[in-house]
């Protein structure tokens with residue numbers, strides 16, 4: 497008779513992470529257990545840095561966005577004093593969600609329940625019929641400002657927040673992944689990007705980690721995305737891992753990537769990553785880039801193109817798109833994607849938007865396939881035998897250099913191993 501090792505639900509005080517993550521395998525429970533999901537919220541999303549927004553989305557005073565950090569609804573608000581804050585989206589009276597719009601521009605937020613009014617810097621500015629609280633109220637008014645994420649910092653315009661007042665700095669958190677952000681910004685003549693093309697939303701019936709780790713899985717493309725490759729010819733480079741110099745890399749701290757740079761450098765052709773166009777077809781962009789960079793810098797940027805890099809835990813630099821994920825429950829995730837626009841480059845941006853629709857849009861090729869695969873993965877996990885998912889591909893050919901742990905086989909599961917090493921370190925900590 498087959499023995500079924502059903503995954504135990506860990507009690508808060510007796511959680512041993514090695515029961516769930518080992519060197520090259522993870523327990524299916526990491527994708528299904530409500531208790532593990534709660535532990536992730538209490539560690540990854542409550543103590544560490546989480547991506548929340550991009551500075552281009554809140555450039556003007558009064559600009560705001562509503563987002564989430566784990567379960568916390570937040571308002572990313574550019575205050576009247578010029579500071580961008582991450583305010584908790586919860587009225588300090590009796591907890592009504594203050595702002596329901598996805599984005600906008602406002603000097604203040606008025607609670608729909610009893611009309612308390614907060615400035616866009618979070619301070620409480622008006623309380624209807626205040627005398628009902630008696631004389632003591634004025635004294636506590638300052639304490640009734642909106643709560644804020646205690647730490648907010650940005651790199652290259654990407655704004656991250658941490659719900660913990662203390663911990664490593666954002667730069668320490670980002671580690672080697674800053675190079676991926678730099679690589680993206682190198683494609684802009686001004687060194688800035690614009691993420692205001694609006695976000696496409698996909699609800700995945702899958703655990704958030706399944707959605708995230710799929711982005712750096714170089715093994716599935718030939719199968720899951722066969723229809724894309726059949727439809728789009730010629731492919732940018734061969735999809736057969738043994739035929740190309742495309743590497744996968746564990747950058748440390750949970751960050752990882754699929755890196756086409758070496759293959760592109762070998763081919764030494766500009767814009768392979770962008771449908772094999774040419775500078776002549778994008779004259780305004782080429783002129784702006786030529787004016788802002790040395791010929792060598794420009795050639796290198798246009799040959800190597802954008803990053804394909806996962807920034808732990810919830811941000812993915814998807815070449816000329818950006819994705820972030822929002823966990824909704826152990827088995828549901830919303831993924832948000834937007835094309836990367838280059839300020840002042842309308843022609844290029846129109847093309848980038850069309851490409852994003854083809855890959856990421858509701859009728860697009862790529863994400864729809866990944867969404868279905870994630871859902872089927874989650875459905876398969878309802879069977880609890882075998883207990884483990886295998887992440888051993890390429891384990892014996894990984895090597896370490898100054899860039900991280902690298903594997904020359906694009907289909908190696910090196911990124912997943914790095915992801916779960918970080919997961920074990922963070923989720924396994926004492927809370």
Ligand code: FES
Nearest residue numbers: 587589590607610
């Ligand atoms: S809950 Fe917001 S004013 Fe009462």
Ligand SMILES: [Fe+2]
Nearest residue numbers: 710720721866
């Ligand atoms: Fe995919």
